[in-house]
Amino acid sequence: MNIETTAWGAIFVVIVMALVTLATRLGGVFIMSLVPINERVRRFIRAMSGSVLVALLAPIALNGDIAARMALLTTALMMLWLKKPLPAIAAGILVAALIRQV
Amino acid sequence: MAVADAALAKIDKALVWAGFKQLIPISVFVAIFGAAFGLAASQAGLSELTILAMSMLVFAGASQFAALDLWGTHIPLLTMMLTVFAINARHLLMGASLYPWLSHLPPAKRYGLMGVTSDANWAMSLQAFNHGRPGFGILLGGGATLWLFWVSGTCFGLALGSVMADPKSIGLDMVMGCFLLAMVVDVEKNWRVLAIWTVAALASLLSYWYLPENSHVVVGALAGGLLGMIWEEPADEH
Incomplete structure (x- = not known):
């Protein structure tokens, strides 16, 4: 189902996003009160929460221009080196900006 | 417990x-x-x-x-x-x-x-x-x-x-991509995690090319999640 982004359509999507997020916040405690979450399910959730971001980024990296690709590469390398998100993101944006100036 | x-x-x-x-x-x-x-x-x-x-x-x-x-x-x-x-x-x-x-x-x-x-x-x-x-x-x-x-x-x-x-x-269209990538890399890294990411990325690209629009995120997340479920974590990861 596609929702048209009229003013109310957009707010409707935001409310649905909020409810899904609330369900994840309350769901862990609710499930635990019924049955303990086992190790296989924990592994699935941990692997999935990283994989979803990778899956989102893969086509962006593939279809992006040189500036976009170099920005992502810079952020990844800076994260491996400094392990701090803020400077890594800033460096990525800076690289994209510099490439687009030439 | x-x-x-x-x-x-x-x-x-x-x-x-x-x-x-x-x-x-x-x-x-x-x-x-x-x-x-x-x-x-x-x-x-x-x-x-x-x-x-x-x-x-x-x-x-x-x-x-x-x-x-x-x-x-x-x-x-x-x-x-x-x-x-x-x-x-x-x-x-x-x-x-x-x-x-x-x-x-x-x-x-x-x-x-x-x-x-x-x-x-x-x-x-x-x-x-x-x-x-x-x-x-x-x-x-x-x-x-x-x-x-x-x-x-x-x-x-x-x-x-x-x-x-x-x-x-000034590169600000890359805020979203760089933010999400930083979140991905900000975890413990080993061969298992690298394999999960690779499978997620490949599954995402394959569905991006061959499956209906917007399915790639969900397919990639499931593929990576399933690999993570069947492949046990090294003991020192906890």
Whole structure:
């Protein structure tokens, strides 16, 4: 189902996003009160929460221009080196900006 | 399951206020990320009301950035729900990890506390419990701090976005991508994790090329999740 982004359509999507997020916040405690979450399910959730971001980024990296690709590469390398998100993101944006100036 | 000390589950005004103050330093960074979100969201064409409502009601950075990627004149609702769920599913594990102490509270307090749970206040609250100190003041007070700074940061980013002439020329179209990539890389790295990412990326690209539009995020998340489920973690990862 596609929702048209009229003013109310957009707010409707935001409310649905909020409810899904609330369900994840309350769901862990609710499930635990019924049955303990086992190790296989924990592994699935941990692997999935990283994989979803990778899956989102893969086509962006593939279809992006040189500036976009170099920005992502810079952020990844800076994260491996400094392990701090803020400077890594800033460096990525800076690289994209510099490439687009030439 | 460890039986937790009921006394540690106490919560009063002094503890909440202490928690509020304890999370202020880290919240400065949260405000900067909030500004980045406000900026990226205004570029993605969301109205100011929508952006503000999202930060106030969803209050989960990575999933909000990801939503921008799916935003357009039409939004695929089911894909949006599955993407938001997959990114925020880690909250399920946060709730489960706090259950030994939450189980001492009446349901209303229990679920109320989880409603403001985010990465930073959860981590500090769990740390407090593990050191034998009460942690729910940190969860509630710290949650309020994080929410305030996240929403204020979003407002600041919105204001910034409205005066920006050509955001793309200064690289600001990459805020979303770089933010999400930094979140991906910010975990323990080993061959198992690398394999999971590779499978997620390949599954995503294959469905991007051959399956219906917007299915790649969900397919990639499931593929990576399933590999993670069948491949046990090395013992030292805990």
